[in-house]
Amino acid sequence: MDNARAGQANPSQTIAVTGANRGIGHAVAEALLRQGHEVVLVCRDRERGEAARSRLAALGSVRLVVGDLSGVRAIRATAEALRDACPRLDVLVHNAGLWPSRRVLNEDGLEQAFVTNHLAPFLLNLELEDLLTASAARVVQVSAGLYVKGKADPDRTPTGLDFHPMRTYADTKLCNLMLVPLFAERWQDAGVTINAVHPGVIRTGLGDRRGPLGWLLKAVKLTWKSPRTGAGPVVRLATSAEVAGVTGRYFQLDEEHCLEPVARDRDLARRLWTRAAELAGVPHSPPAARDA
Structure with missing residues (x-):
């Protein structure tokens, strides 16, 4: 077996990666292709997505789904496009993220970072749930x-x-992290696993600013690690046999860490789930409260 595939749970999976046209998402896609997987790039901008697909095409089977994660209607359309592109989905990597410098509301009247960072993964998980359960997927x-x-x-x-x-x-x-344990409970009998990972302080375009503050930030980022380094912990959770069956956990790089108290309020997590479901227009209730 090729060394690049050693330790994998399955050497030939279909894996979707959001925000894959640059940064960590692009590096994750590249690493997965080198392992022999089929990768679906989910990118908001068609031109940038096609450019990313072209850069990666020589490494293996890579497809593009143009998907916008900035509003409820667009997230649903992205889920439908993923269904059309992926009759089978073995791994879903929620990588797309936003760090805005000012408050901007979308067509739903919702703040853009809240939608991209939290509501989009929540709704994609539910919209694609049948695909995920059919293959006992990893999220x-x-x-x-x-x-x-x-x-x-x-x-x-x-x-x-x-x-x-x-x-x-x-x-x-x-908000997003607090729902990971709830999704793990929801899927525990379906074989679907979900884990979160902090990949380190990585040199990407996230949070870039204009003006003197932006110049200073870019200078500081030169000391940060590369997207290729940041991709490693993400790829490990997506494919490694070492974490097969592990679910509802939080990792910093490759090490599992207990969530800090701010993220362990189960009542608040259930309220966040209910609120997200209301905003997304879905009927799903959070998992039932555990016995004391």
Whole structure:
């Protein structure tokens, strides 16, 4: 067996990666292709997506799904496009992320980082649930260690009433992370696993700014690790036999970590689930409360 495939749970899977035209998502797609998987790039911009597909085509079977994760209607359309492209889906990697500098509301009246970072993975999980359960798939959520600085407010965060150019990223990543254990419980009898991973402080375009602050940030980023390095922990959760069957966990790089108290409030997590379901227009209730 090729060394690149050693330790894999399955050497020939169909894997969808959101936000795959650049940064960590592009590096994840490249690594998965080198392992021999079929990769579906989910990209918002067709031109940039086609450019990414062309760069990766020599490595293996790679397809493009043009998918916008900025609104409820667009997320549903992305799910439908994924269905058309993937009769089978073995792994879904939620990599797309947004760190805006100002409060912008989408067509639903929702703040854009809340939608991309939290509501989109939530709704894609539910819209693609039958595909995921059919193949006992893995779901990998690219998270951020900054969740510890976040505050999840089901009443204010969705519309950005608590928006802050630095903290909103942490708030929305916290919202997303708190639902990972609930999805793990929902899928425990279906064989679907879901885990979150902080891939490290990586040199990408996330959070780039204009002006002097932007120049300073770019200079600082030169000392950060490359997207290829950041892809490693994500690919491990997506394919490694070492973590087969592991679910509902949070990893920093390759090490499992207990969630900090800010992310362990189950009642708040259930409220976040209910709020997301209301905003997305889906009937799904959170898993039942556990016995004390």
